[in-house]
Amino acid sequence: MATEYSISDLAAEFDITTRTIRFYEEKGLLAPQRSGNSRIYTPAERTKLKLILRGKRLGFTLEESRSIIEMYDPEHGNTDQLQSLLAKIREKQAHLEQQLHDIEVMMVDLGEAEKNCLDAIAAEEA
Amino acid sequence: MATEYSISDLAAEFDITTRTIRFYEEKGLLAPQRSGNSRIYTPAERTKLKLILRGKRLGFTLEESRSIIEMYDPEHGNTDQLQSLLAKIREKQAHLEQQLHDIEVMMVDLGEAEKNCLDAIAAEEA
DNA sequence: CGACAGGTTGACGTTAACGTCAACGGCAGA
DNA sequence: TCTGCCGTTGACGTTAACGTCAACCTGTCG
Numbered sequence: 001m002a003t004e005y006s007i008s009d010l011a012a013e014f015d016i017t018t019r020t021i022r023f024y025e026e027k028g029l030l031a032p033q034r035s036g037n038s039r040i041y042t043p044a045e046r047t048k049l050k051l052i053l054r055g056k057r058l059g060f061t062l063e064e065s066r067s068i069i070e071m072y073d074p075e076h077g078n079t080d081q082l083q084s085l086l087a088k089i090r091e092k093q094a095h096l097e098q099q100l101h102d103i104e105v106m107m108v109d110l111g112e113a114e115k116n117c118l119d120a121i122a123a124e125e126a
Numbered sequence: 127m128a129t130e131y132s133i134s135d136l137a138a139e140f141d142i143t144t145r146t147i148r149f150y151e152e153k154g155l156l157a158p159q160r161s162g163n164s165r166i167y168t169p170a171e172r173t174k175l176k177l178i179l180r181g182k183r184l185g186f187t188l189e190e191s192r193s194i195i196e197m198y199d200p201e202h203g204n205t206d207q208l209q210s211l212l213a214k215i216r217e218k219q220a221h222l223e224q225q226l227h228d229i230e231v232m233m234v235d236l237g238e239a240e241k242n243c244l245d246a247i248a249a250e251e252a
Numbered sequence: 253c254g255a256c257a258g259g260t261t262g263a264c265g266t267t268a269a270c271g272t273c274a275a276c277g278g279c280a281g282a
Numbered sequence: 283t284c285t286g287c288c289g290t291t292g293a294c295g296t297t298a299a300c301g302t303c304a305a306c307c308t309g310t311c312g
Contacts, residue, residue, distance in 0.1 A: 006288085071243075
């Protein structure tokens with residue numbers, strides 16, 4: 001349970017390049033501290049990175065991941081801002097529900113494809 | 127229940143451009159018939175397009191969608207080819223399971239974010 | 253006949269998300 | 283002191299997935 005990480009620590013842990021991590025910082029998704037010239041990552045920054053990568057696996061753009069990250073540390077803004085944040089949250093939820101449905105259907109399809117494939121192999125061996 | 131479609135029929139139905147559809151054809155994902163110079167799409171081609179778009183919503187690349195399409199009309203190859211197809215199927219299944227897990231976690235997170243947001247709004251109004 | 257909506261093929265432009273490379277600084281070990 | 287290793291900042295290259303535009307054909311409506 002380290003309390004801080006170097007850039008290569010994170011790169012190794014998540015199997016990405018340091019260039020990628022710096023790129024996320026350029027885009028304003030990460031904001032590590034500095035020790036002299038070097039970047040130092042707190043567990044909070046590491047969590048942000050995890051969120052980004054999870055977003056990637058779900059086909060989210062970095063912009064979308066950025067807005068997801070922002071949901072985690074709200075700016076304690078006014079009601080308008082909170083309403084807009086709430087709207088974003090519900091938008092993402094709808095997105096995820098669509099994906100859930102897509103996955104369900106595709107799972108069924110793949111299951112059938114698998115069966116057909118196994119049948120064909122069995123027939124071949126007969 | 128039309129038995130064939132023009133390129134703009136499909137573009138309108140799925141809310142994409144004709145350029146996009148032609149692009150998929152360039153990449154070998156679609157293979158419409160021709161009536162003179164114009165493209166004619168059968169229901170089977172339309173289904174392929176649906177598969178591509180579903181893949182897109184799940185963050186699949188066109189290459190991945192291509193291999194998914196190929197699972198639907200197997201080339202009735204030899205056992206080796208079938209085995210490799212089976213491997214691909216299971217790979218996609220694993221991919222989907224990872225996505226399912228990601229979605230579950232993100233749903234919970236968003237639910238909490240939503241609650242925090244609602245609480246903050248309530249506090250603001252108090 | 254004219255024009256107009258739909259189709260076609262290139263060819264080039266664009267954006268996101270990095271990869272690659274050059275040129276440099278700092279520090280630990282032999 | 284020199285050799286690596288890890289880090290840094292630009293700057294430019296690359297790939298996927300289209301968008302945009304020009305130049306053209308083709309059927310049909312008034």
